[in-house]
Amino acid sequence: MKNFTLIGAAGYIAPRHMKAIKDTNNQLIAALDTFDSVGIIDSYFPNADFFVEFERFDRHIEKLKYEQNKHIDYTSICTPNYLHDAHIRMALRRDSDAICEKPLVLNPWNIDKLSKVEEETEKRIWNILQLRVHPSIIALKKKIEDGPKDKIYDVDLTYLTSRGHWYYTSWKGDVSKSGGIATNIGVHFYDMLSWVFGTVKKNVVHVHTHDRAAGYLEFEKARVRWFLSINYDVIPEPIKEKGQRTFRSIIIEGEELEFSSGFTDLHTKSYEEILKGNGYGIKETLQAIEIVHNIRHEDPVGLKGDYHPYAKNQLTKHPFLLK
Template identity: 55%
Template sequence: MKRFALIGAAGYIAPRHMRAIQETGNELVSAYDINDSVGIIDSISPKSEFFTEFERFYDHAWRLKRLPSAALDYVAICSPNYLHQPHISAGLRLGCDVICEKPLVPTPELLDELTKVESETGKRVFNILQLRHHQAILNLKRKVAAEAANTKHEVELTYITSRGKWYMESWKGDIRKSFGVATNIGVHFFDMLHFIFGKLQRNVVHYSGESKAAGYLEYEHARVRWFLSIDATDLPESVEGKKSTYRSITVDGEEIEFSEGFTDLHTVSYQEILAGRGYGLEDARHCVETVSKIRAVTPVLPQNGEGHSFLNRFVR
């Protein structure tokens, strides 16, 4: 049984990490968040310590190190995006391996910094890249790998996850803290595209706003038109009023169904990490580089049919 601490225990994604710790037969020993709406801990690990000040959390974890039987093995991180790098570094310096939510960090330079801290501490960082474990994605990857080396597929990626007015009032609506829509809700999709279709060759942004973004990515084996949104008005008529989320990937006009099976992927990710098959810093580099470039470039109007089919709704 491994002993875990969790940073960001009141966050949206934290319960999936708590359940993954429980379902892999391990123990949540300590948790921290500046907010105290963490009652879910009672149904998962009622004996867990809980802190609302980072200093007290860190001091408690440091004191646990004195007893080998009590020391933490892992720190899981679900805090706001802009705090990932310092929280990862803190976990490593506590003598723990670290499991962190996406996006791992916003820039390749911060990946380099974490590589140095890994070297200094002898501990590892693992990123939750859950779509790499989705069966439909694995099937598509195998199919693409079996084709001719010069094959390029026509791909359209659409992800709309409706969010209410709270979103823009939270840290997620602050680009300095979330790094924008494309990074916050899109980074694991960009990782998935690289995982399936190879190295990125072109990266063009057609639209970037507070609630949505769109662009074109060309990989070794695919030309991808992508659209990401948190705006419910972008939902297609087929799901409007029925669902608040719409995920779609079409490859050469054929829909790849991957809407189901998301809720268990964190547990699968934990199982793989604990078995020594987790995805580390270098595995995350490609998607970090992709979103870093998306934030940096100036949007341009699409050319040569490279625009996503939803773009004509708001770009003229």
């Protein structure tokens, strides 16, 4: 049984990490969040200690080590994107491995610096790249590997996940903290595309606003038109009529990839592999970080070239941004 701590216990994604820790028969002994609405901990680890101040959390971990000879094996990090780098460093210097949500960091050069901390501490940084353990994506990767070696696949990626007005007030609506829409909701898709189709060769941004982004990516084995949005208005009417606020689609050579299910236990599967030493480290995450960094800093070219059909949707301003 391994000892875990968790930083960022009140967020949306934290319960998946708590479940994964429990499902793999390990224990969460302490958690930290500046927000104290964390009753969900009781569903998994009611005896875990909880702190709202980093200093007391850090002191507690040190006391466990020196007074109870209790070592922290892993620190799970579920904090806002811009804090990942600092919390990973803290975890490694406390002699534990770090398991961090995506994106691992916001900028590619942070990867090199974190690699040095790994070397100094002899601890590991693991990234949750959950689509790599999704059965449909694993099957797709094998199909591409077994297919014609010189074939370049045409792919359309669409991911629409509605967000309310709260989004723009939260850290997620602040590009300096979240990295923007492509980083916040798209990085795991770019990682999946990299994993399946190889090295990226071209990255063009057609549209990039506060609530949507569209572009073209060319990989070794794929030409990808992509569109992301958090605006409910762009969701297709048939999906709205079903009462759904999310729509994801990957079309490869005119054929829809079915991966609407199978998401329930991806974090647990990721933890299982990490505990075996087979998880994904910082080198594997680099290309996706480079892709979203470039998207964030490229000037959109507009509706030119091979763009995603959804990019034609009228660009709208969110009411909050007009105040």
